[in-house]
Amino acid sequence: MSRRIQSIRGMHDILPPDSGVLRNLEQTLQAVLQQFGYQEIRLPVLEHTELFHRSLGEVTDIVEKEMYTFEDRNGDNLTLRPEGTASCVRAGLQQGLLYGQAARLWYGGPFFRHERPQKGRYRQFHQIGAETFGLTGPDIDAELIIMCQHMWQALAILPRVSLEINSLGTVQARQRYRVALIDYLQQYEDALNDSEKQRLHVNPMRILDSKNPELADIIGDAPSLIKYLDPESAEHFEGLKALLDAAGIEYRINPHLVRGLDYYSKTVFEWVVPELETQATICAGGRYDGLVEQLGGKPYPAAGFAMGLERIMALLEKTRFSDMEIDAYLVVVGEQAVEAGMEIANQLRNQASSLSVVVNCGGGSIKTQMKRADKSNAKLAIILAEDELRDDTVGIKYLRDKREQETIPRINLMSYLNEYLGT
Ligand code: ATP
Ligand code: MG
Numbered sequence: 001m002s003r004r005i006q007s008i009r010g011m012h013d014i015l016p017p018d019s020g021v022l023r024n025l026e027q028t029l030q031a032v033l034q035q036f037g038y039q040e041i042r043l044p045v046l047e048h049t050e051l052f053h054r055s056l057g058e059v060t061d062i063v064e065k066e067m068y069t070f071e072d073r074n075g076d077n078l079t080l081r082p083e084g085t086a087s088c089v090r091a092g093l094q095q096g097l098l099y100g101q102a103a104r105l106w107y108g109g110p111f112f113r114h115e116r117p118q119k120g121r122y123r124q125f126h127q128i129g130a131e132t133f134g135l136t137g138p139d140i141d142a143e144l145i146i147m148c149q150h151m152w153q154a155l156a157i158l159p160r161v162s163l164e165i166n167s168l169g170t171v172q173a174r175q176r177y178r179v180a181l182i183d184y185l186q187q188y189e190d191a192l193n194d195s196e197k198q199r200l201h202v203n204p205m206r207i208l209d210s211k212n213p214e215l216a217d218i219i220g221d222a223p224s225l226i227k228y229l230d231p232e233s234a235e236h237f238e239g240l241k242a243l244l245d246a247a248g249i250e251y252r253i254n255p256h257l258v259r260g261l262d263y264y265s266k267t268v269f270e271w272v273v274p275e276l277e278t279q280a281t282i283c284a285g286g287r288y289d290g291l292v293e294q295l296g297g298k299p300y301p302a303a304g305f306a307m308g309l310e311r312i313m314a315l316l317e318k319t320r321f322s323d324m325e326i327d328a329y330l331v332v333v334g335e336q337a338v339e340a341g342m343e344i345a346n347q348l349r350n351q352a353s354s355l356s357v358v359v360n361c362g363g364g365s366i367k368t369q370m371k372r373a374d375k376s377n378a379k380l381a382i383i384l385a386e387d388e389l390r391d392d393t394v395g396i397k398y399l400r401d402k403r404e405q406e407t408i409p410r411i412n413l414m415s416y417l418n419e420y421l422g423t
Helices: 018-035 049-056 061-066 083-096 140-153 171-186 194-202 213-220 231-246 273-280 307-314 334-350 366-375 386-391 410-421
Strands: 047-048 069-073 077-080 103-112 124-133 161-165 265-272 283-288 301-309 326-330 357-359 380-384 395-400 406-409
Touching: 018 049, 018 103, 018 124, 018 140, 018 307, 047 049, 047 083, 049 061, 049 077, 049 083, 049 161, 049 326, 061 077, 061 366, 069 103, 077 103, 083 103, 103 395, 124 140, 124 161, 124 307, 140 161, 140 231, 140 265, 140 283, 140 301, 161 231, 231 265, 283 307, 326 366, 334 380, 334 386, 366 380, 380 410, 386 395, 395 410, 406 410
Parallel strands: 326 357, 326 380
Antiparallel strands: 047 077, 069 077, 103 124, 124 301, 161 265, 265 283, 283 301, 380 395, 395 406
């Protein structure tokens, strides 16, 4: 036998029932996006590497060490997308979706980062993100947050999720803050690791984003960016808080929330689930008014968020969210019964599109087939053997209820199922 080939570390096959949970999760989120008037944009998984260098910033975890970058056969330098915002802005510019109009878009699918795989952190993972363009006020920031809250509600995880917000101000405000932050952090230079030491002068705000537990206290006492805000950003932040208060959304102001990417300005927010520990952030976003210009367009305001589906899946009740259950398993004993069974199953599927019916394949005695029916997680077994064929009836066995087996006329089967399954 030849050696078996394994999947790439950190890139997982998603099997049932998890695949069903993921699909239901995506559908639930998409339904909320639809309710808020967001439209889907499908983006390629590969982009020119330069797109991410220019948008995320050179001194970021993603660009420094997490990207899957390679040369293709033409020698073009390409990268598997580590996030969606840069692609969305690129597409907005390229396809003429911006300027003179407000756009509300969403995207989803797999993303790729070369990180150390662990629970809640994978090399291929899934996100759904929303991006809005052309709106400058705090109202759209609030809308994005309110939409997330609707999503948590729809997923029944709202009580476990909490919201943190901050404002990063303008580039100028951050430059003033930077000086104060370097001054402060220099006192603790010994506690910093090598890469943090390097960042101290290049991009000190990145240190606030560190997951190094030894830095927690130092970060906790660091100067607050909020004190350095320019008046316009401060007013914007007050506006956002007022809208969240009016919507009854609870939040905590986290003055050290900076987000790992360079493109943010003014509002940033994260939804966190403390029980997930270092992988606690399930959704993160904010305003990035400078990014469109950074990617070659005329300045255009923008705000959005992205959520990590694997981390949200870890919070969901699998039984409620998996769609493993099928409605009926058709037990067909004898060659003639197979033919009739396939026909019955098709009639049922044609009559009720939500009905799932599995027809036994591969023969077997009634006993074997009943075992398979049970294993299939079906609610009912529909039995078709010699007697039933002769009498134009079917047997009904309840696989999840304590109820006597019954025989009913075949012609009544559909209405019978409708009643029993509530379809
Ligand atoms: P973290 O701080 O946990 O590394 P991040 O700031 O790098 O997250 P973002 O770039 O903001 O993450 O991505 C948005 C969301 O995508 C995260 O909040 C998280 O839920 C999810 N996510 C990010 N990286 C991964 C990963 N490697 N595996 C699974 N989910 C991820
Ligand atoms: Mg990260």
